[in-house]
Amino acid sequence: MRSMLVKVFLLLFIGIVSVGPFAGAVSAQTAAATTGSQADRITVLEKQVADQSAAISSAQSAGDNAWMLVSAALVLMMSGPGLALFYGGLVRRKNILGTMMQTFAMMVVITVLWALVTYSLAFGSGNAFIGGLHNVFLHGVGLMPDKDYAATIPLQTFMVYQLMFAIITPALITGAFAERMKFSAMLAFMVLWAVFVYSPMAHMVWGKGGLLNAALGGRFPCLDFAGGTVVHVTSGVSALVTALYLGKRLGYPKVPMPPHSVVLSFIGACLLWVGWFGFNAGSALAAGTLATSAFVATHFGAAAAALGWSAAEWIRNGKPSALGAISGAVAGLVAITPASGFVTPMGALWIGLIAGVFCFFMVVKVKTLFGYDDSLDAFGVHGAGGTIGALLTGIFAKSFINPIFGAGKPTGLLEGNAHQLLNQLTGVSIAWGLSIVGTVIILFIVDKVIGLRVSAEDEETGLDLSQHGEEGYDWAH
């Protein structure tokens, strides 16, 4: 909205500015008739045209940049407070600060790491798998646009926007090892994970020359508009690996561990929903029609998935719970993420509905069946939702929404491009493979050097006291 206003004002401004010289040109015309110097007239006109196109592009740049800065802020809001509240409410009350701190630590540590090295590894030019070191310490990341990534916004806007994705991705993993990991080990794990799992995956899908990059000529063009594979599959699958590697929480599943405040989770989930507009619509990297299309698809996907999850729960348990409704919405947001810039509103409704029911089934049935303790369902929602969303993108993508392979060329399966489903599968498989291998190796190293789990006594006490020396709730005063 703000960006639109900015655009309107700037266009008006250009109009006024250009009418002035035009009036001048009319008098110049009469003057030219007397002097007969056509060359002078052409010079004047050329200058006008050049001035006008400069003003137009500056107006577009201002509009786009306004939206992208707002989007970056929205995506940060998804981590803190969004995800911190969502996860914080789901744990027992002795662990709320420990859980929130894990997300907040990502806002701090990943940011610094991004400036030092990971931006360069993800988006610097390199090979098909990982970026180079040309942009370490943000060297060369200035205020001029990089035409390959986003032609109308300063490269620093692009850089800081992408940083917000790099923050929330590892933060999502924390849901799997909630209530039992050492803070120090978590920090070490996340730093290594950001370097060796996130950076290559982001480079492959979004980086220049990346193997899976659909926009910049990758070998296997995988459609991933806003990070279904890069963010959700990697975090979700890594979450499953950490849950298996660390083992269950003490007493799980015998000791009941219900969420200590669904109210906090509710607020968090609603903040996630709003923030997700920055995540998906912002991934258009401009304030144009594609952003609108992604915004609409995002919203419809979330609503349909909340409906799907709630319906499944209502049928199975007899009651539609608040936690179920918000979990469904998040699952839908995850699934629509890769598809958001490629599908129609109706396609979004289908993707959401399928993802809502599928993730409910993963969380309620599959987790119990295999008995792993993915404490806050990071895999059940993000891994499963991300995977199904990436595959459904290959089915529902439409060329008139986003002609990424050229105007009129079939994009998704429903348009007759069956091959795209294979490309999506390739992208998803690489994300699964990289996440499993990378996470296992990193966990092994951190376990040997620091030790992953808190002591049984500390776990009993809770992370708030044992890791941070404070309590979230003071009951005595």
Add this chain to the structure above:
Amino acid sequence: MQKVEAVIQPSKLDAIKDALVEIGVHGITIMEARGHGRQKGHTEFYRGREYSVDLLPKVKLETVVSDDMVDKVVQAIIGIARTGNIGDGKIFVSHVDEAIRIRNDERGDIAL
């Protein structure tokens, strides 16, 4: 002097309080409590996991009254707290040796 302790449904508290004031009880103490008797708890579902909640929210009310008041107090509580369903609560009556008003050291019934 006897102590009457009643564990009741939280929703009955206001009416019982009014009834006790009406029959001349001067002081009561209220505690928010959790507990269960023969009443079973209920089940809650969080993401498909079933949790049986067997400690339910209750209110525990205490009042110490002179011997002649005990029956009236018990009847007043029963009159309001009884619905005939399990979970209505329980009343315990016990003997109290002494009551002392801290302000002026008064003892016995007068201190109540």
